[in-house]
Structure formats: C-alpha cells, structure tokens
Amino acid sequence: MREMEPTENEGRRDFLKKACAACIGGAVMIPPLAAGVAVLLDPVRKKAGAGDFVQVGFLSALPEDGTPRKFTVLTTREDAWNKMTNVPVGAVYLRRLAADKVEALNVACPHAGCFVDFVQDRNSYLCPCHNSTFAVDGKINDPKSPAARGMDALETQIRNGNEVWVKFQNFLAGEAEKIPA
Amino acid sequence: MKSFLNWLDSRTGCKKLLHEALYEKVPGGARWRYVWGSTLTFALAVQFITGLFLWLAYNPSSQTAWESVYYIQNHMTGGAWLRGIHHFTAQAMNILLVLHLMQVVIDGAYKAPREVNFWFGFLLLLLVLALSLTGYLLPWDQKGFWATKVATNIVAITPFIGPELQKLIIGGADYGHHTLSRFFALHAGFLPGMIVVLLAGHIYLFRRHGLTVKEPRRGADTTFWPDQVLKDAVACLAVLATVLFLVIAGHGAELGGPADPTEPYSAARPEWYFLFLFQFLKYFPGGTEVWGAIVIPTLLLIVMCLMPFFGKWRLGHRFNIWFLGAMFGGVALLTVLAMNDDRRNPSYRVAKEAADREAERVKVLAAAHGIPTSGAVNLVREDPFVQGPKLFARNCASCHRYGGHDGLGLTVKDPQSAADLKGFASREWIERLLDPAHIASSNYFGGTKFATGKMVRFVKKEVAAYTPQQKEQLRKVIVALSAEAKLKSQLASDAKDASEIAAGRELIKGDINCTECHAFGKPDEEATGPDLTGYGSREWLISFLSNPAHPKFYGKRNDRMPRFADEKILDTKAIGLIADWLREDWYEPPTTASAAH
Numbered sequence: 001m002r003e004m005e006p007t008e009n010e011g012r013r014d015f016l017k018k019a020c021a022a023c024i025g026g027a028v029m030i031p032p033l034a035a036g037v038a039v040l041l042d043p044v045r046k047k048a049g050a051g052d053f054v055q056v057g058f059l060s061a062l063p064e065d066g067t068p069r070k071f072t073v074l075t076t077r078e079d080a081w082n083k084m085t086n087v088p089v090g091a092v093y094l095r096r097l098a099a100d101k102v103e104a105l106n107v108a109c110p111h112a113g114c115f116v117d118f119v120q121d122r123n124s125y126l127c128p129c130h131n132s133t134f135a136v137d138g139k140i141n142d143p144k145s146p147a148a149r150g151m152d153a154l155e156t157q158i159r160n161g162n163e164v165w166v167k168f169q170n171f172l173a174g175e176a177e178k179i180p181a
Numbered sequence: 182m183k184s185f186l187n188w189l190d191s192r193t194g195c196k197k198l199l200h201e202a203l204y205e206k207v208p209g210g211a212r213w214r215y216v217w218g219s220t221l222t223f224a225l226a227v228q229f230i231t232g233l234f235l236w237l238a239y240n241p242s243s244q245t246a247w248e249s250v251y252y253i254q255n256h257m258t259g260g261a262w263l264r265g266i267h268h269f270t271a272q273a274m275n276i277l278l279v280l281h282l283m284q285v286v287i288d289g290a291y292k293a294p295r296e297v298n299f300w301f302g303f304l305l306l307l308l309v310l311a312l313s314l315t316g317y318l319l320p321w322d323q324k325g326f327w328a329t330k331v332a333t334n335i336v337a338i339t340p341f342i343g344p345e346l347q348k349l350i351i352g353g354a355d356y357g358h359h360t361l362s363r364f365f366a367l368h369a370g371f372l373p374g375m376i377v378v379l380l381a382g383h384i385y386l387f388r389r390h391g392l393t394v395k396e397p398r399r400g401a402d403t404t405f406w407p408d409q410v411l412k413d414a415v416a417c418l419a420v421l422a423t424v425l426f427l428v429i430a431g432h433g434a435e436l437g438g439p440a441d442p443t444e445p446y447s448a449a450r451p452e453w454y455f456l457f458l459f460q461f462l463k464y465f466p467g468g469t470e471v472w473g474a475i476v477i478p479t480l481l482l483i484v485m486c487l488m489p490f491f492g493k494w495r496l497g498h499r500f501n502i503w504f505l506g507a508m509f510g511g512v513a514l515l516t517v518l519a520m521n522d523d524r525r526n527p528s529y530r531v532a533k534e535a536a537d538r539e540a541e542r543v544k545v546l547a548a549a550h551g552i553p554t555s556g557a558v559n560l561v562r563e564d565p566f567v568q569g570p571k572l573f574a575r576n577c578a579s580c581h582r583y584g585g586h587d588g589l590g591l592t593v594k595d596p597q598s599a600a601d602l603k604g605f606a607s608r609e610w611i612e613r614l615l616d617p618a619h620i621a622s623s624n625y626f627g628g629t630k631f632a633t634g635k636m637v638r639f640v641k642k643e644v645a646a647y648t649p650q651q652k653e654q655l656r657k658v659i660v661a662l663s664a665e666a667k668l669k670s671q672l673a674s675d676a677k678d679a680s681e682i683a684a685g686r687e688l689i690k691g692d693i694n695c696t697e698c699h700a701f702g703k704p705d706e707e708a709t710g711p712d713l714t715g716y717g718s719r720e721w722l723i724s725f726l727s728n729p730a731h732p733k734f735y736g737k738r739n740d741r742m743p744r745f746a747d748e749k750i751l752d753t754k755a756i757g758l759i760a761d762w763l764r765e766d767w768y769e770p771p772t773t774a775s776a777a778h
Contacts, residue, residue: 042257
C-alpha cells in the first residue's frame, strides 16, 4: 500500500498540471480572439435608416401620357466615418398617374437588386440581370420572372404644387414581402 | 471519434507529430528561464489574430487611414480593445525580445552548433523592429506621420543608395498614397510572411539541437508537456495581464490628431523603444549623422551577428555578455536621457499638450458633424478652437498676450507691447479697460503709443473722479458696449439685461459721451477713436484685423499693428479663425446635463 500512494498522488498532480496548462494556455487566446470577433460582428449591429422624404424632381418634368422617367435620389449619406450631404444614394422611376398624382418605383430589382431598365417599345420594365419583367405599374408581367414580388413602390408627396418628394427606401431582395433593408 | 483520429493519423501521421511536439525532452526539469521563446510566440500569435481582425476595418489611404482607425477605436464594438491589445502587445514584444536574447546569450545557447539558429533569431528581431516601425505610421496621426518621416529621412542619408532606398520605401519622392499602401503591405503581408518562415526554421532548429542546459542539472529530466507548458502558459498569462492592464490604464491605444503635412509637429517622437536612436542622433553634428544613424548601429549589429564565433574563444563568451549588457545599458541610458530632455523642455510640453487637445477635439468634431470625404484633417483646419491659438502665437503674440502667454501656453520672450486679449470685449475685459488702475498697464494700452493718449488721460482723470452715480452709469455703458460683441458666453446675460443695455446705449451717446471721440450706431467722420458700433462682434473684429489703420478704427494713428488682410499677411479664413477664437466662438458639444433635458 505504501508504494501505491505516491503514484496515485503523482497521477493526480500530473492531471492537475495538465488541466492547468491546457486551461491557461487556452484562456490566454480568448481576449484577443474575443475583441477580434466583436469587431468582425460589428456590422450586424448596424441598422439601415428608416428612409426620409427627399425631393427627387418636379411634377412638370413628367410626361402627361404616364411614361416613367428615371430620377437620381440625392440625400445625406453616412458611410462608416464619412458623412456626405447631397450625394446619390439610388434612383427611382416616377410616373404621372393623374394631374397631381405620381407613382414612384425603386429602380432596384426585387429579385437580386440589379438596376431595372424601362423599355420604351414594350412600355414595361426589364431587369438586365435575370430577365424579370414588370408592367409599367411595377407588377410582375411574366409569371416565370425570377422576381418574387413586383417592383417596390415608394410613398410620394407633392409639395408646393410642383415638387415631387419620395420616401426613399430599399427593401430586402429575394423576398415575397417588402421588408425594409 | 477514435476511429476518425486513427484514420486521420494513418493519412497524416499527426499523432507522431503531436507526440514529438509535446514530449520534447527537457533535461534537468522545466524552468522559468525557458519561457521567453514561448511568450514571444504567444505575443506573435496575438499580433496575427488582432492584426487580421484590424485588417477587416482598416483602410490605408491618406483620406481614410486615420478616419478608419478613429472609427475602429470609437465606433466599433470591441474596437478599442482590439487596437489596444495589438498596440501594447507590440510594445511587450520588444521587451520580450531583449529578455529572450539575453537569456540565450547568458546561457550560451548561441554557440556551436546553434549558430544558424542564433542568426534566425537575430533576423526575427530585426523583422519585429521593422513591424514596429511600419505599424507606427498606419494610424496616420500627427505623431506617427512626423516620427516616421524622420525615420525615412534618415534612410536617405545611407551612403550610395540612400535617396533611391528612401523613394523605394515611401513609394515616391514624397509622402503620399503609396506610402501608406507600401507600409501596410509590408506590415500586414511581407514582414509577417517572412516572420512565419523564419520562425518555423527557428523552432525547427531549436528542436533539432534541443535546450541548452546549464550543468549541473537542477532536477530530473522531464518532458515539455505538461511541466514546461504550464510554466510557459503562466508566463503568457502574465504577458497578457500586463497588456490588458495597459489597455485599461491607457483607455486603449493612443490616437493623435490626423496627420497634416502642412502643420509641423514639434512633439513628434518615435515610439519609446526607438527613443534611444532619436537621442543618439542629437550627439552628431550636421554632416556626421550617417555615423549615428547608420554606421555605428550597423557595426553593433555586425558584432551581434559574429557573437557565435567570439563565443568559441577564451573569454569570448564573457565578452558577448558584457557587450550585450553594455549595449542594452546604453540603450536604456539614452532612452532615459531622451525622456528627461523632453520633460525639461517647455516647448515640447506645450506641443504635446496642444497635440493632446487637438486629438480630443477632432473626436468631438467628428462625432458631431461626421467626417468629410476630404478627411478629418479638414475638421481640424477649420476649427477655431484648434487653429486660433496657433495663429495667435504665430501672428499676434510678439506684441499681444492671451492670458499672459502666447495662446498656446508658452511665455514670450519679447516684452508685451499690446493688450492681453483673453476675454476680449467681455464685460470684465472692458471693465478693466475703463479702470484707471489698469488702462495704462501693459495688459491694455501700457505698451503702446496710446499709453499717454486721449483715452488713457480720460480714464485716469475723469473716470477716476466719477461720482457713485456716474459709476453706475459707466457700468451700464460697459454692459451695453459688451453686448455689441454678441459673445456666445454672454448671450444669456445680454438677454437678461436688455433694459440696462438700452439705457447704456443712450449713455454712450449721452452722459458718458463716448461719442465725443468714437462713432457709435452711425458713421462719424470726425471720430478719432475706433468705431464702437458692433464693437467686438465677428464682423468688427474681422475688419479690424484686416486693417486697423482704416479711418473707422485707428486711422493714421494706428500703432505698429499690421494690416493683416491688406498687407496679405493672412487670408480671410485665418483672420476669421482668429476672430472666432478670440470671441470664444467654437463648436461645443452639448453637455450631458443639457442633452438629458
């Protein structure tokens, strides 16, 4: 029995040593990794702006016959540390519905976000990437279109008689519903 | 699990490899003095990890480098920690390198057959120093910019190839876009890649020759795992704890104001572990710098390289130890001297304080306004709080003072010959101007030719003899005149004292009769003193600074004051900045108390 004791003790001590070595050795890597992963994941925290009303053009510039025209949206944009005023953030098609009524469609295709073209001859929209087609009111034209929903209509306002204001927003691509991005 | 491991082992031989790595023999037992190599490997691993993650957010260009570091530091979760750990581990590495080198030399681990491994370690040391040097520039702050500029200018004095070498390093004839690109590529690509290769060789050679054990052995032989690993892990923990302590104590790594090539920065110093070289250069008179910067350091490095050969000679080993000891002693001495020099140098202190103020200030401005695409340096260039004191010190302080100093905090050697402008146009300032005890002091007209002029005579004779009732009238005049300035600091009291101001305005034209000599409210061609309409306002001050000799100010009686705009000494922007600063009109962040309302 007396000969068994030291070996048992030694074994226990050896295990303790190994456990400590492994734990401390592992623990020292945690702080740098944790700080790194926190920075890696930082963008997930960021939320897109709710979208503000922006003046994009004038009512008088829209054809009476309801042909859509493309307008660039200029507004304040924050990009990480930069804050830029009056810079392009996207574009919309504006279409006159009535003397004082305008419809606005975001040019981004709801399928994958490519810029959709308006094809004058066919009076409809065609996405140059995956051939989704949309009617002039933005609804899906061809049921075989890859897009899951029609083009995204945006809220509009006519201010001071002639100014067209649009609440500019982007929505998640690929979804059947309009989910703000 | 076991069958998977067996499969993996049969395909890779990983078990044998692991066994070899862990059960390396440690003759004579595990010892604390063997930990340095492991702590260095640990520190290097920390730098690789933190560096890679920093890479995710860093942006190397002169318009975005400082800005992205600012963003990492202040706006990204964990960013201040990440940068802090990277920054302080870099510093710890330099100390660990010295300890590792000393241990290797004292224990004789550099002698045959380990010469090649010593040289590997020597190269690794140089590479780590190169990493420190390149990393110092990347935040593109004033400190890093100017300190690195000195370092690359020293490169240019290298014999024969200096200028070409310098261009090669900075990517052109002058600092610019490619400087940061190159430094970043070196710092994050070339140098770490070389380190990985050399470190692999270093560890391979170390394993090949085994530990150098001092005889007699202290204990029974053991294996690397777990005895030595435990000691190594504890040492790494101590390194990490030190680094984390420094991160907390220093609130993360320091970030100075954004680099501005047009704004010389006299507090530029290399990082503390290069201070010795900086100090060393002070002892070499013009034309001989090449000795201090290149020749002597190179000779010392060559001696270090040759140490394995010296070690073979009798007394050679002792020489090596003494040589290294003397070298590091000299380095320590020079470092202390450099720090002492700076501590005793008031202009360094002032420059450092100004730099700290600027670094804090730019954060405030960036948080408030966002950073323009042209870079944060433009926030600083257009800020009266930062530029005012500098412009004042450069253009006004040879005659004027600001609170007794030159605006930046330095005492001026030239005698004061014009007014002290701190608090200019405030009620207190005007009150003292109209005080018989002060008007002829050097803080007002004492140093000017107006010291015996009409205004001084008026105050000393008539105001001195004012009755209590007249004194009350004068008080209202002061309030009214000061209200002309529309100072931000007095907006509340000016609004509150509207009726006194109205009364004071009447008294200026009436009983106190300032308008006998001054214009007030309307132009007066007969006026001999400066126009009091809008006295101290932004417009008034700008036109005064532009041309104090204009008839509506001092006219032909103007003393020595330059016509700053008319003589093209300063542009409109600079004059505006001085005016805003004197009027204490700069952006102030809302205090937490007012933000809560």
